[in-house]
C-alpha cells in the first residue's frame with residue numbers, strides 16, 4: 001500500500017483513527033507536542049464505554065473505571081432540581097484521563113502506530129489545493145493524508161487557506177472556560193445530591209458542578225467569560241455556603257482549560273486533510289463531552305480511508321467521512337448548539353422560570369445530558385419545546401427566545417438534510433453558507 005498517514009496531535013479521535021488505519025495496513029505516525037507519559041489532565045473523565053468497541057478497542061481493566069452517578073440539575077436560585085435517570089445499559093464510565101490515554105496509546109502501538117513525542121506541529125504545508133504535510137519544530141514532514149487531531153486551537157486548522165472554507169477560529173460564546181480541581185472533604189454529612197450540576201449559579205452565565213466522592217469533592221466551574229484565580233476563590237466560598245463538603249485544601253488539578261461548545265463545522269475535510277475531535281468541534285455543545293463522539297468519528301474516518309482503494313484522499317473521497325459523521329452525530333449535535341445559543345441570551349431569572357414552570361423536565365435533562373452518541377442519538381423535536389413553552393409561559397420575552405430557538409433548530413436541521421451527498425467544491429461552499437447562516 002505504501003501510503004503515509006500523518007496524525008497531528010495525540011487527541012482521542014486522532015489516536016483511535018490512527019490505530020484503525022494502521023491496522024488496515026497504512027504507515028501511520030502521530031506527532032505530539034507533549035512528552036511521553038505527560039498527556040491528559042489530573043482528573044477523571046466520563047464517557048460512553050460502547051464507543052471503545054466501535055473504535056475496535058477493548059474495555060479497560062475493571063479496576064481502572066467505575067460507572068458514573070446520575071446528575072442532579074439545579075436552577076440558579078437552588079429552589080428546584082431535576083434528576084437524570086439514565087438506564088443501566090446507557091451508563092457512562094468514569095476514568096482517570098491519564099489511564100484513558102494509556103489505554104488508547106497501548107492499543108494504537110499494538111496496531112502498529114508510531115508516535116513521535118516532543119514534536120510541536122506549527123502549521124500545515126499546502127501545495128495548491130492540497131494539504132501535503134505539516135511544519136513541525138523538527139522540520140517539514142510530508143504525507144498522503146493529514147489527520148488534524150490537535151484540539152480546539154489546532155495550528156493546522158487555523159493556518160489553512162481561507163478558500164478551503166474551514167472555520168479557523170473559535171469565537172467567544174463558542175467555547176467555555178473551565179476551572180477544575182479536587183478538594184478535601186470538609187464535612188462527612190452526605191451531600192444534598194452526589195453529582196450536583198448548577199446552571200448559572202450565583203446568577204453568572206455558565207455551568208458548574210460539585211461531585212461528592214468518598215475521598216474528595218470534585219469542583220468544576222464553567223463560564224463563557226474568562227475568569228481568574230481570585231474569582232475561583234470568591235466563587236468557591238459562595239458555593240461552600242450551601243455545599244459544606246467542599247473543603248478548602250486543593251488535592252489535585254487546579255487548572256484553567258477551554259472546551260469548544262459550538263456547532264460542528266460546515267466543512268471538515270479538504271484534499272489531503274481531515275479534522276477530528278475538538279479540532280472539528282465534536283463535543284456536545286451543551287455539556288462539552290467529546291471523547292465518545294471522537295471515537296465514533298474515528299471509525300467513520302477509518303472506513304472512509306479503507307474504501308479509498310487508490311489512496312487518493314481528496315476532498316472528494318474524504319467527503320464520505322463528513323457526510324457519515326453528520327448522519328451519525330453532527331445532524332443531532334447541530335440543533336443542540338441552538339439551545340446553547342439560546343442559553344447565552346437567558347437571564348438567571350429566566351432559567352429559574354424554565355425550571356419552576358417545568359418547561360425543562362427530568363426526561364429532557366436525561367436526554368440532553370446523556371448524549372453519548374451511541375445507538376439512539378437524541379431526537380429533540382423543536383415543536384415539542386415550543387408547544388410546551390406556549391402552554392405554560394406567561395413571560396413574553398422568554399417565550400420569544402424559546403420560539404426563536406425552536407425556529408433556529410428547525411432551520412439548522414433542514415440545512416443538515418440539504419448537505420450535498422457528493423463533493424463538489426462550489427456546491428459544498430454554497431451549502432456551507434446556508435448552514436452557517438441558519439445559526440445566525
Ligand SMILES: Cc1cc2nc3c(=O)[nH]c(=O)nc-3n(C[C@H](O)[C@H](O)[C@H](O)COP(=O)(O)OP(=O)(O)OC[C@H]3O[C@@H](n4cnc5c(N)ncnc54)[C@H](O)[C@@H]3O)c2cc1C
Nearest residue numbers: 009010011012033045046120121150151277278289290291
Ligand atoms: C476540563 C475538561 C473536562 C472534560 N471532560 C470530559 C468528559 O468528562 N467527557 C468527555 O467525553 N469529554 C470531556 N472533555 C472534552 C474532551 O477532552 C475532548 O472533547 C476530547 O478529548 C476530544 O478532544 P481532542 O482529543 O481532539 O483534543 P485535545 O484533548 O485538545 O487533544 C489534542 C492533543 O493534541 C496535542 N497538541 C495540541 N497542539 C499541538 C501542536 N501544535 N503540536 C502537536 N501536538 C499538539 C495536545 O497536546 C493533545 O495531546 C473535557 C475537556 C476538558 C478541557
